[in-house]
Amino acid sequence: MGLFDIFRRHRKKDEKKQSESASVSVVESLSEQFLSSVSLSQASAAEASDQSQEHSESVNSTSVAVSTSFSTETSESVAGQSLNSESNSVSLSQTQSTTESVAPSVSESALESESQSNSANTQETAAEQKDEDQEDANQTVEKKYDAGLAKSRHGFGARLNRFLANFRHVDEDFFDDLEDLLIESDVGVDMTTQLSDELRDEVKLQNAKTKQEVSNVIIEKMVDLYEKAGKGENSAINFAKEGPTVIMFVGVNGAGKTTTIGKMAAMYKRQGKKVILAAADTFRAGATEQLDVWAKRDGVDIVTGPENGDPAAVVYDAVKKAQSENYDILLVDTAGRLQNKVNLMKELAKMKRVLTREIPAAPHEVLLVVDATTGQNALSQAKLFKQNTDVTGIILTKLDGTARGGIVLAIRNELHLPVKYVGLGEKVDDLQAFNAEEFVYGLFKGLVTTN
Known part of the structure; x- marks a missing residue:
């Protein structure tokens, strides 16, 4: 995932869109000209028709008298021709009978050929429609990342521009200021130190002299480190080979667990999956009611328990229902009280034991929901949960609300946990599967130049 390869691919896509847009504009212009000429032709034809009608009326009045004189002679000749007509009708009847006997076989062959042609056209149309739908989906994802990362992109861009405004040459002051810039962007202390060390050699190696060249080297090295830190990680959801897939959500209160579960339930419901929710956050006031609202809104089922009841009991009831009624997905909400972190x-741990006892491979995912706007606090939370639970991935919420999107880089570099989903807005479909390429482009768009 080379930085410049990403930007070149996007640039080609943008150029293709512009070319297609220009072509459409030309076609629309030609269509307007054609329609205009057709309108003029129709007006001229109407005028000519009026003149022709006036002439026709005068000719008709003359022809009436002439036709009367010929009527008598015509009737006599018709009588003589009627005999010939009868013999011709017999011959025509024989010919028609022969034609009708041949027609069915010809018609069946034509219908079969037409049916095959229609089937081929239908398959071709379906394939074209599928390609168009996929292209529309890709464009939608790109737009969501572009809009969701606007604050981070502008924030990082402003800090980078301020940093480069005083750029004269690469020295120790340069790297000190660069480290401040990266820490402000929530890139993380470990990654900042590593990046600063590697850049000392890279800037000299690439002989970067201008502000833009230095900017490109900084961003390119960030992307390279980000890619290396994620080698071999899987950002896709791990689904069960058979039976229900169990996904447990953990995180502190306020990070957006319940909302994320609601959005994910809606996503899987749209995909045609049978979804059930487990309201196992029995301690937070209103948590069960909030999840129940989402269940009703999404049109999915939910298992609840009494307030301050045993969360593991709710999980047990939910997993038994999911098994007996053939649900595809079980999403488990959990409590998030860090002030009482031991309990x-x-x-x-107790909930996980219950799940594993009923479904040995469960939970198939333990997703940590963290709030991107909390910056380094989010990283601290992630470290704490990773130490105490088998977290398999991160869902980063409210990414559209922060000007410091570097937290994604820090999580991957320091925790080596894949970011599996990101929240790019408040709408139900703004929860998107994490796409590293779209993230990189959305975060650094406008800050990188390619040849």
Whole structure:
């Protein structure tokens, strides 16, 4: 995933869109000209028709008298021709009978040929429609990343521009200021130190002298480190080979767990999957009611328990229902009280034991939901949960609300956990599967130049 390869691919796509847009404009212009000429032709034809009608009326009045004189002679000749007509009708009847006997076989062959042609056309149309739908989906994802990362992109861009405004040459002051810039962008202390060390050699190696060249080297090295840190990681959801897939959500209160579960339930419901929710956050006031609202809105089922009840009991009831009624997805909400973290972690461990006892491979995912706007606090939370639970991936919420999107880089570099989903807005479909290429382009768009 080379930085410049990403930007070149996007540039080609943009150029293709512009070319297609220009072609459409030309066609529309020609269509307007054609329609205009057709309108003029129709007006001229109407005028000519009026003149022709006046002439026709005068000719008709003259022809009436002439036709009367010929009528008598015509009737006599018709009588003589009627005999010939009868004999001709017999011959025509024989010919028609022969034609009708041949027609069915010809018609069947034609219908079969037409049916095959229609089938081929239908398949071709379906394939074209599928390609168009996929292209529309890709464009939608690109737009969501572009809009969702606007604050981070502009924030990072402003900091980078301020940093380069005083750029004269690469020295120790340069790297000190660069480290401040990266830490402000939530890239993380470990990644900042590593990046600064590698850039000392890279800037000299690439002989970067101008502000833009230095900017490109900085961003390119960030992307390279980000890619290396994620080698071999899987950002896709791990689904069960058979039976229900169980996904457990963990995280602190306020990070957006319940909302994320609601959005994910809606996503899987749209995909045609049978979804059930487990309201196992029994301690937070209103948590069950909030998840129940999402269940009704999404049109999915939910298993609840009494307030301050045993969360593991709710999980047990939910997993038994999911098994007996053939659900595809079970999404489990959990409590998020870090101030009592020892008991919280014990509760999570108990819920996992219940799940594993009923479904040995469950939970198939333990997703940590973190709020991107909390910056380094989000990273601290992720470290704590990783130490105490078997977290398999991150869902980063409210990414559209922060000007410091570098937290994604820090999570991958310091925790080596894949970001599986990101929240790019408040709409139900703004929860998107994480796409590293779209993230990189959305974060650094406008800051990189390619040849």
